[in-house]
Amino acid sequence: MSLLNLQRDFRDWLVTGEDSAAAALGGGPGTLVYQNNYRTALVSSLAETFQRLVLWLGDEAFEAAAARYIDARPPSSWTLDAYGEDFTDFIATLWPDDPEVAEIALIDWTVGQVFVSPDAEPLAPEALAVADWETAVIRAVPSLLVLPIATNADAIWQALATGETPPGPEMAERGTALLVWRQGLEPVFRRAEAHERDVLAWSAAGQGFAAVCERLAASLGEEAAVTTAGTLLGRWLGERMIAAVG
Amino acid sequence: MSEHLTGFGLGMRRPHYRSYIEGTAPVDFIEVISENFMIPGGKPLDTLMKARRNYPLALHGVSLSIGSADGLRDDYLKELRRLVDMMEPAVVSDHLCWTRIDGFNSHDLLPLPYTEEALDVVCRNIDRAQEALGRRMLLENPSSYIAFPGAMTEWQFLAEMTKRTGCGLLLDVNNIHVSAVNHGFAAADYLAGIPMHAVGQIHLAGHVQGEHLLIDTHDQPVPEEVWALYRAAVALAGPVPTMIERDDNIPELEELCAELDIARGIAADERIAA
Numbered sequence: 001m002s003l004l005n006l007q008r009d010f011r012d013w014l015v016t017g018e019d020s021a022a023a024a025l026g027g028g029p030g031t032l033v034y035q036n037n038y039r040t041a042l043v044s045s046l047a048e049t050f051q052r053l054v055l056w057l058g059d060e061a062f063e064a065a066a067a068r069y070i071d072a073r074p075p076s077s078w079t080l081d082a083y084g085e086d087f088t089d090f091i092a093t094l095w096p097d098d099p100e101v102a103e104i105a106l107i108d109w110t111v112g113q114v115f116v117s118p119d120a121e122p123l124a125p126e127a128l129a130v131a132d133w134e135t136a137v138i139r140a141v142p143s144l145l146v147l148p149i150a151t152n153a154d155a156i157w158q159a160l161a162t163g164e165t166p167p168g169p170e171m172a173e174r175g176t177a178l179l180v181w182r183q184g185l186e187p188v189f190r191r192a193e194a195h196e197r198d199v200l201a202w203s204a205a206g207q208g209f210a211a212v213c214e215r216l217a218a219s220l221g222e223e224a225a226v227t228t229a230g231t232l233l234g235r236w237l238g239e240r241m242i243a244a245v246g
Numbered sequence: 247m248s249e250h251l252t253g254f255g256l257g258m259r260r261p262h263y264r265s266y267i268e269g270t271a272p273v274d275f276i277e278v279i280s281e282n283f284m285i286p287g288g289k290p291l292d293t294l295m296k297a298r299r300n301y302p303l304a305l306h307g308v309s310l311s312i313g314s315a316d317g318l319r320d321d322y323l324k325e326l327r328r329l330v331d332m333m334e335p336a337v338v339s340d341h342l343c344w345t346r347i348d349g350f351n352s353h354d355l356l357p358l359p360y361t362e363e364a365l366d367v368v369c370r371n372i373d374r375a376q377e378a379l380g381r382r383m384l385l386e387n388p389s390s391y392i393a394f395p396g397a398m399t400e401w402q403f404l405a406e407m408t409k410r411t412g413c414g415l416l417l418d419v420n421n422i423h424v425s426a427v428n429h430g431f432a433a434a435d436y437l438a439g440i441p442m443h444a445v446g447q448i449h450l451a452g453h454v455q456g457e458h459l460l461i462d463t464h465d466q467p468v469p470e471e472v473w474a475l476y477r478a479a480v481a482l483a484g485p486v487p488t489m490i491e492r493d494d495n496i497p498e499l500e501e502l503c504a505e506l507d508i509a510r511g512i513a514a515d516e517r518i519a520a
């Protein structure tokens with residue numbers, strides 16, 4: 001048998017676990033060791049990535065979901081950390097009537113991504129020196145992600161993470177979103193305030209501070225728009241969320 | 247290029263990070279799993295960078311897949327090169343095994359048949375990896391639970407592989423023991439067939455007895471049989487940088503360092519004997 005065919009047979013055995021596939025490798029107890037190693041490594045990697053989801057679902061339900069995921073999505077990436085990439089969507093199909101479940105998974109996944117995202121020195125509030133506010137663009141640190149959520153998964157996640165009793169699942173107000181980013185080496189998140197998502201999105205699209213204020217003014221009036229944008233920027237600088245303004 | 251490895255080291259594991267960052271762990275070098283640090287940024291890289299200032303480093307990979315019949319992945323080699331350039335390790339190693347075929351990645355160290363065809367594939371891939379990394383690699387003998395019919399023994403394969411590619415060997419003494427018991431060969435024959443001049447590093451670890459086979463779990467102290475085999479290996483190889491791999495059921499650092507002292511003692515005995 002060619003090496004290529006042997007390796008494909010081996011893959012088929014790991015993925016399907018069928019007796020005929022094991023027989024192609026010669027059968028025997030060794031094939032079962034590899035089957036077990038393969039599945040164990042994937043389940044424990046998922047459990048490591050989705051720690052709060054494990055707590056919310058309990059070990060048994062989590063492991064059952066993980067086993068179905070492993071059957072449905074054999075791993076393709078060379079880093080085990082990436083294996084959970086589609087797990088959130090998969091969880092959503094398993095718990096269609098409990099939207100908080102997939103959102104807890106989403107927060108687990110996102111916090112993990114933010115944990116290892118590119119480093120960036122945040123702009124210190126006292127270092128803010130803008131030559132021209134007209135054209136200055138607010139640039140967030142590269143780790144910042146905006147996560148729309150429909151439930152109180154954030155409160156549940158936080159309680160699970162700190163060992164407190166989590167609240168029951170509830171729907172969140174329409175338009176709720178989380179800001180997730182890294183302060184130094186630690187991932188943090190909080191709910192976005194009114195207008196915060198808009199100002200961040202417009203800035204990320206490259207619009208200068210003046211243009212952002214002008215768009216805000218459409219709903220707030222001119223004076224309140226400038227105050228709001230200024231207050232938000234001040235808050236973000238204090239939260240080490242901004243890499244540059246200019 | 248950075249320093250050579252010498253002496254006695256440990257795999258750097260999370261419960262002991264602080265001791266490595268502070269430089270208080272009494273070891274001569276550290277080893278980490280490369281893939282855990284092939285990431286854009288954040289705390290893991292920050293930790294490694296700090297530990298690296300205190301200790302020479304070995305980067306030990308698990309996903310290169312040197313035995314893949316369809317070759318190596320460019321993106322993997324590029325990421326590994328990035329880490330190597332950043333950390334300037336003394337050693338870069340991976341395993342004689344395969345983990346990936348087509349778009350599938352098993353995340354397990356799977357066995358190769360020791361055939362002429364596999365030898366060609368492995369040597370071609372080693373040439374490519376060493377070129378992409380701009381340096382020599384060490385390849386580790388795996389522990390295995392299946393042995394395929396092949397034209398040669400594992401040690402003959404390793405010897406031929408080092409001769410053809412110039413790569414070095416990371417000799418895992420526990421893996422020799424596990425595979426010897428599982429497949430019924432004599433560990434002494436294995437050691438006698440290894441080109442000891444090519445051995446750049448030694449691994450020690452523990453295993454457990456499964457229902458039918460020994461399982462390489464890295465969750466136990468180094469057992470007596472492995473110490474005995476280590477003694478035989480250093481008698482043949484001379485002083486080789488040696489470390490203990492403990493990946494699970496991780497004890498206090500002091501306990502691992504006490505185990506490392508056993509290795510120091512054995513190596514010292516053998517030096518006197520020589």
Ligand SMILES: [Fe+2]
Nearest residue numbers: 386418449491
């Ligand atoms: Fe090893």
